[in-house]
Amino acid sequence: DAKTTQPTSMDCAEGRAANLPCNHSTISGNEYVYWYRQIHSQGPQYIIHGLKNNETNEMASLIITEDRKSSTLILPHATLRDTAVYYCIVKNQAGTALIFGKGTTLSVSS
Amino acid sequence: GAVVSQHPSWVICKSGTSVKIECRSLDFQATTMFWYRQFPKQSLMLMATSNEGSKATYEQGVEKDKFLINHASLTLSTLTVTSAHPEDSSFYICSALSGDNTDTQYFGPGTRLTVL
Numbered sequence: 001d002a003k004t005t006q007p008t009s010m011d012c013a014e015g016r017a018a019n020l021p022c023n024h025s026t027i028s029g030n031e032y033v034y035w036y037r038q039i040h041s042q043g044p045q046y047i048i049h050g051l052k053n054n055e056t057n058e059m060a061s062l063i064i065t066e067d068r069k070s071s072t073l074i075l076p077h078a079t080l081r082d083t084a085v086y087y088c089i090v091k092n093q094a095g096t097a098l099i100f101g102k103g104t105t106l107s108v109s110s
Numbered sequence: 111g112a113v114v115s116q117h118p119s120w121v122i123c124k125s126g127t128s129v130k131i132e133c134r135s136l137d138f139q140a141t142t143m144f145w146y147r148q149f150p151k152q153s154l155m156l157m158a159t160s161n162e163g164s165k166a167t168y169e170q171g172v173e174k175d176k177f178l179i180n181h182a183s184l185t186l187s188t189l190t191v192t193s194a195h196p197e198d199s200s201f202y203i204c205s206a207l208s209g210d211n212t213d214t215q216y217f218g219p220g221t222r223l224t225v226l
Contacts, residue, residue: 032213034214038154041222042220043116043217043218043219043220044154044203044217045217087153091213092213093211093212094213095142095207095213097144097156097159097205098144098156098215099156100154100155101153
């Protein structure tokens with residue numbers, strides 16, 4: 001599976017949009033971009049995934065560049081409860097496990 | 111939907127004893143489940159892949175005789191830590207692969223194991 005690069009940490013003010021970038025320049029044509037987050041001492045929570053089109057659900061939006069070498073997760077109105085480690089993972093849909101990197105620690109403050 | 115539970119949520123045991131952790135998919139069937147562990151301030155590390163009705167596949171460096179995995183039904187996988195030692199103290203997290211074609215993994219809340 002392709003490797004991803006994320007900033008170590010980011011800060012965001014409550015109520016503002018949080019834009020979390022992810023680079024995946026070696027992504028293959030059949031690999032999807034998955035985003036999960038882990039709030040302290042809990043299991044990871046699925047957020048969203050996509051192949052090449054932008055995706056939106058009740059939690060977030062995923063913007064994937066046309067060349068698919070990078071993506072951005074957008075939390076439109078961040079709250080304190082969005083403080084977590086966010087993981088961007090690239091993998092195909094072959095039933096294999098997610099492999100976690102270090103992710104981005106997002107701190108939302110009031 | 112897509113809820114995964116784990117039991118117990120935390121456990122304290124004495125060195126040398128065995129501990130069983132259960133992972134259940136509550137509202138979907140999961141042919142494949144995964145077990146991870148996480149040490150403080152580190153990311154999740156994959157331990158093994160559990161397939162219903164067959165032997166688990168372990169990652170390199172994970173002792174299969176120490177971490178016994180049983181996936182006897184489409185909704186239950188168990189991890190038994192045998193002869194636990196203090197260095198096995200960790201946060202153990204399971205996940206289940208969705209039964210649809212999205213290949214999404216849903217995670218349990220985790221089990222905190224402390225070995226004294």
